[in-house]
Amino acid sequence: MKRTFCWLAVFLTTVFTMFAQGPSPSPRADDFDVIVRGGTVYDGTGTKPRQADVAIRRDRIAGVGDFKSAKANTVIDAKGLAVAPGFINMLSWSTESLIQDGRSQSEIRQGVTxxxxxxxxxxxxxxxxxxxxxxxxxxxxxYDITWNTLAEYLQYLEKRGVSCNVASFIGATTIREYVIGFEDKQPTPEQLDEMRELVRKEMEAGALGIGTSLIYPPAFYAKTEELIELCKVAAKYQGKYISHMRSEGNQLFQALDELLRIAREANIPAEVYHIKTAGKKNWPKEDELLARIERAQKQGLNIRANMYTYTAAGTGLDACLPPWSEDGGYPELFKRLRDPAMRAIIKAEAKIDSNEWENLYLAAGSPDKILLVGFKSEKLKPLTGKTLAEVAKMRGKDPIDTIMDLISEDESRIG
Known part of the structure; x- marks a missing residue:
């Protein structure tokens, strides 16, 4: 039976704790700000749903049980509705949109708190x-960037006002950009010390751990040993490692091995972002992928994974090009795309199904499965919502040439 959900935008740690405790003792009357009455409670613990009232005091769940005799400033009739703890979006890219509008309506209205x-x-x-x-x-x-640390950014959001709870991992890419830049090179011992110190300061200020996205430059240039060293610092503060792994396709198992090695050597819990097998030829790897994670868990590693509920992916159009093309950052990429000789090399590599990098152009299957969004240029925005195949046909060009042209014209990764 389809059931409508009534969402509670409240502090989640308390929500889960109180929901798991079962019915609360009878409270004093007039002691609540809100009572959500008569709904079917799904508490997130895996137990059977039950009909119950949820009492809220300020921004905390005060109890779950029978509060029919209690009073509150606001009473919400939830009969026929489902009541659940707010969902956690483990991979939010609301970093900029919350600056524009802190109400977070696109998330809140889906139950994400x-x-x-x-x-x-x-x-x-x-x-x-x-x-x-x-x-x-x-x-x-x-927007102006008036902060210098991740903690200051979160304080900035809090001061402006946001409707949701917000937390963040420290981006290993950002640490690398801060210390090394956008070049394909490895840190010196002194630079690695600086990177560790940046992580230490952010962890002490409340960051969740280290986050990576290893298919994209300059993160792609980081060796496993570099990530282990950053994670060792985060682990001292009960941090976690979470990763968009180096491959979700041809090198999937090798990428998982890297994550497991980091977890083991840094003694840190680890989580796989949006677990999947990308590219049709890699779909049969799924069962073995899950089996390997379960084996690691049995060996004592704290490994988890999250996923999204659709068979697609969202990323920048530059993920269709070899990572070396971005050595030095986007300005260098644009120069290469405007150099006929370099374009020819990039195009040739983009057509090769390689184990050296994650080729999302080939993983998509065909140009008609690549949807174009996120243009910066007003001139190109009318192309939003069209497929790569459609735009290539409009321009009378090869799809990969079209990718390179669009990135060069928009001067962005597009997406």
Whole structure:
């Protein structure tokens, strides 16, 4: 039976704790701000749903049980509705939209009350190089970057006012950009010390751990050992490692092995972002992927995974190009795309099904399965919602040439 949900935007730690405790003792009358009465409670613990009232005092769940005799400033009739703890979006990219509009309506109206940021890139720490990069990448939402740390960014959001709970991992990409830049090179011992120190400061200020997104430059350039060292620092503060792994396709098992190695050597819990097998030829790997995670759990590693509920992916159009093409950052990529000789090399590599990098152009299956969104240029925005195949046909060009042209013209990763 289809059931309508009534969402409670409240502090989640208390929600889960109180829901798991079962019915609460009878409270004093007039002791609540809100009572959600008569709904079917799904408490998130896996127990059977039950009909109950939910009493709220300020921003905390005060009890779950029979409160029919209690009074409150607001009573919500939830008969025929389902009542559940707010959902946690483990991979939120509301980093900029919450600056524009802190109400978070697109999330709240779907029942999401906590947004977790930091998939590789985070809003801090920030130095002049990172600040310049973030400002250059702004699209429709323009804002000044007045903070220098991730903690200061979260305080900035809190001061402006947001309707949801917000937390963030430290983006390993952002740490790398801060210390090394956008080049394909490894940190010196002194630079690695600086990276560790940045992580330490953010962890002490309340960050959740280290987040990576390893298919994208400059994160792609980081060696496993670098990530282990950052995670060792986060682990001292009960942090977690969470990763968009280096491959979700041809090198899927090798990518999982890397995550497991990081978890083991840094002694840190780890989680796989949006677990999947990408590219049709890799679909049969799914059962073995899950089996390997379960084996790691039995060996004592704390490994988890999250997923989204659709058979698609969202990323930048530059993920169709080899990572070396972005060595030095986006300005260098644009130069290469405007150089006929370099374009020819990039195009040739983009057509090869390689184990050296995650080729999302080939993983998509065909150009008509690549939907174009996220243009920065007003001139190109009319193409929003069209497929790559449609735009290539409109322009009379090869799909990969079209990808390179669009990125060059928009001067962004598009998406």
């Amino acid at each position: 906590t947004e977790i940021m930091g998939e590789g890139e985070s809003m801090g720490p920030v130095n002049d190089r990172v600040r310049e990069h973030k400002i250059r990448e702004q699209t429709d939402i323009k």
